[in-house]
Amino acid sequence: MSDERTLDLLEAKIEELKQLNVMDGIDLSSEIAKLEKKLVELRRELYANLSDWERVKIARNPKRPYALDYIQTIFTGFYELHGDRMIGDDRALLTGLAQLNGQTVVIVAQQKGRSTEENKERFFGMARPQGYRKGVRAMKLAERFGFPVITFIDTPGAYPGVESEEANIGGAIAESLLTMSQLRTPILSVVIGEGGSGGALAIGVADRVLMLENAVYSVITPEGAAAILWKEKDKTKEAAAALNLTAEHLSELGLIDTVIPEPLGGAHKDFDQTVEALKASLVGFLNELRKIKLDKLLDARFKRYRSIGSYRELGVSEQEAYSEETAPSGDAPVEEAPDE
Amino acid sequence: MSDERTLDLLEAKIEELKQLNVMDGIDLSSEIAKLEKKLVELRRELYANLSDWERVKIARNPKRPYALDYIQTIFTGFYELHGDRMIGDDRALLTGLAQLNGQTVVIVAQQKGRSTEENKERFFGMARPQGYRKGVRAMKLAERFGFPVITFIDTPGAYPGVESEEANIGGAIAESLLTMSQLRTPILSVVIGEGGSGGALAIGVADRVLMLENAVYSVITPEGAAAILWKEKDKTKEAAAALNLTAEHLSELGLIDTVIPEPLGGAHKDFDQTVEALKASLVGFLNELRKIKLDKLLDARFKRYRSIGSYRELGVSEQEAYSEETAPSGDAPVEEAPDE
């Protein structure tokens, strides 16, 4: 089966033919039309059978639109707010005011860089404590003025460096979770690319959680899972499949509210179409949430999270008497803790 | 007139005579009694005429009891809480739980070091942003559980170093002021030594403000005022007098609630007596505050601070027409801002 790169090449060739068609007066229209039809078929075939790992690659594709691309098209007048008022301003996690259909919202978004230069500043979208604390500040500002909060999730995870740990990254994420779980204003979250672990969830506690069709959201990267569980690096594909990290899977599992369709080949293939679908979804949910009284909204948010989990009654057949003698002694000093 | 050092020497001599009296069987009792009487007279004379600057020196006397000395004697079971949960644990500003007459309170206290070694850790009682943020955390904990807050003020000021500014010391102080002005639990503050400027006030917004008799509380140190206003270093004495920084002055000005008497010569001359007076005052105020309903308490706290200020109506005789022509053009670039 053809892969995406081949199809991209074919697409480029068709473009070249079109140029030729225009410039040199040769009529290739019908051939081009056939090629275009073929391309669509091949794409459809490819994307109908996309493995979860291929989905991860689309989610990470550097051509994929990033948060600011959506913010600048869906909203008007994005006005960035900087700084956590404590130690710094994180460029991987943006906050700001903007308007959606004439109403003010607060945006909290993870932003990857496109160039190496930009990524030096944005840490590849991996936020540090000052980022999450800036997010908390922006969300509290939203609460004060009754502005809804819309968060854009797109991160491999929180930045795992010494400076992060020194400024208590775990505590910062926990504070953000706590803030969002109590925030007295509507919250919408949309996973637009990579939803990487605690660093993603930290801005993902919401009344409605949306995912773009090719976005992924996972407790750990497939690479990480392969290394820890399979102890083999080349099992990332299997890990990706096992983790159920695609929008489709997560929707089926009832863990997200909606999947925003993307054009064939991914959001970047037809950005306008993606924007239109995402905007319609955001506006729809926002209108729905605005109608709900605040206390009810918070109650529903609480119940949503309180009820998440999959477990079963302890099977009666498995229950047997337990005696102290058979208890393990737990006497082994442990050499190291697991990574995740 | 004799100064404190001379009297201390005299006191030491009397002690030596007493030793002699006991060891060698010589009876010097009546001579000793006379000397002691003389000492008390001299002290009384000295302290009745203490200049404000001499008062500053007593407030800074390294023999003077520090916060922990009071905490360990007035309260039971001081249980220190550490860390701002963000960047560090400040040893110049302590927080913790303790009990006073069987009731739990939260303590926030500035602590100077006695030795050079200790001061390396405690920055001479000058708190950094992590100190004030730890204080805010402790006060919010107090609020959650309805524990009264008691703060001990003893600092030359907030730590004025690069790392302080990097972590937004001004913002940290402002947040502390804001927290205290709204904190839904009673707050008592006592200035036990130096109340140095914004770094002191940051933990000094309270329902009742107490001062030990020889403590000082000022917008700036006398040295700083002398340098800035008099432009002469040796005008500290004049500056001290002009600033009205003693407990007596501030009480007369209505800016503090009570003055806790100290033994002749200062708190360190009879620590037990000081402790007793301070404890009685704290207990008294606490009992009084506990009886007030929370909303009324907060209302009164608001009114207390809202009404602070000394100004007068613009004098009618001074009012004259103002024309644009005479307005200054304000065209001089300024070379530097003042320090305080």
Added chain:
Amino acid sequence: MSIFKDKQYLRVNVDKVPDESLWMKCKACGELIFKRRVRENNNICPNCGEYFFLTVEERIEMLVDEDNFDNISKSIEADDPLEFVDRKSYQERVEQAQGVTGLPDAIVVGRTKINEVAVILGVMDFRFIGGSMGSVMGEQICHGMETAIADKCPFILVSSSGGARLQEGLFSLLQMAKTTAVRAKLADVGLPFISIMTYPTSGGVQASIASLGDIIIAERGAMIGFAGRRVIQHTIAQELPSNYQTDTFAFEHGAIDRVVKRDHMREELSTLLSFFAEVA
């Protein structure tokens, strides 16, 4: 003594052959030591002071008043929502861990007393799939906090966890939000939550419930942090300081209130609880 006397039905079959040997070798100092002495010493090496892992039972015994633990854990165990299989199936891993630990999952929650003060206590067991937090642990922690609210008493959680349980995917990740949401309810009613971090408290547990204690106490020797050393070195190849993610590191950077030796922990809790006698 069995701490689980009241709810035997919570136990699953333990098929592990009991270890009959009387002696063990300390991995830290190499000394051969008498097992009973180790157990009597709170699983601390009597020779070098090394802390060995405590089972949930040992941890509870160490902390609470004698014969005073009512296991209130909900009668649940891990489902397998993703039908997860790596080198082994998740189902197998759970059964194996149940066999080793005698526990349904990596946590036990109970109603108990510490020096006569009623509390709800949750204790994690690292031997159960790295003390990882999946749906069961999330639910038990919430159940513990909700019982504390009903009983009007403090909640204490002893963490020992590598983080979220990978085999339940996003279900596990979302337990961070779930436990946090219930933690907020505990705060709303003004009941204290004391978080005890032991070796290790990391990943999703450290970045949620464990870091949200009104008071956070680390057991001496605890490892505290969000991202593991390997993740950091893999991701950014950074040099790590020698005290990285130790109890001292966390303390110096203001993340925790105190560091307490294992054999002082009960006394510490007792002291701390006394301050909350009026409110809880």
Added chain:
Amino acid sequence: MSIFKDKQYLRVNVDKVPDESLWMKCKACGELIFKRRVRENNNICPNCGEYFFLTVEERIEMLVDEDNFDNISKSIEADDPLEFVDRKSYQERVEQAQGVTGLPDAIVVGRTKINEVAVILGVMDFRFIGGSMGSVMGEQICHGMETAIADKCPFILVSSSGGARLQEGLFSLLQMAKTTAVRAKLADVGLPFISIMTYPTSGGVQASIASLGDIIIAERGAMIGFAGRRVIQHTIAQELPSNYQTDTFAFEHGAIDRVVKRDHMREELSTLLSFFAEVA
């Protein structure tokens, strides 16, 4: 135009001889420049871009809609509670500053509009005893916020201050607490407070009201910090980085939201206010 047309009585006598010269020398680039061009350029040197101080009138003119400023400052001036005398008496200093500035004290508060949006605006004047905050400034800031609450509109404060006014001693220090307490009321009713920090915003003003804006904007070239360079060097003899307490320093360390050029400030405020149209 006089911005104070409505309340002439607030003015005190201005006995300073008006400066008749048409030219000035820029202290930054040394260029001789035509004063009128400087004024028309928002007091920015047309040659090198250096910002000169703005008087309160100039600042207000630059920010608000034409002929739209109602001076609502309370009709008060500094008392002298400590009867403070250094090289000069406080009374004299105040009178002199009143003469130079034509203002009763270092701040003016008014009801105005910025691009048609009603706001309460407070502006400090550094020429008035270093823009220092004494009882009058504290009262005027509170009065401004209270008027904003009554009018249900945003409050904007342009700071330019070296800190607390030393000559009123503890009265001045306590204005930090006073303004903060009223700021909390503004927050309670959900009205925005925009803090603009200009050169300089330091000491007790920076460590209270100015740092408590919902949004904090620094004018380009602002000096922002708590302790002055001299205090730091005197107290701890530390080497200071070259960008110390500059707008960039504050921005990089997360203390402020944005840095804005003087000639963009009106537009910036207009944009920012538009987000709050629903709430205020």
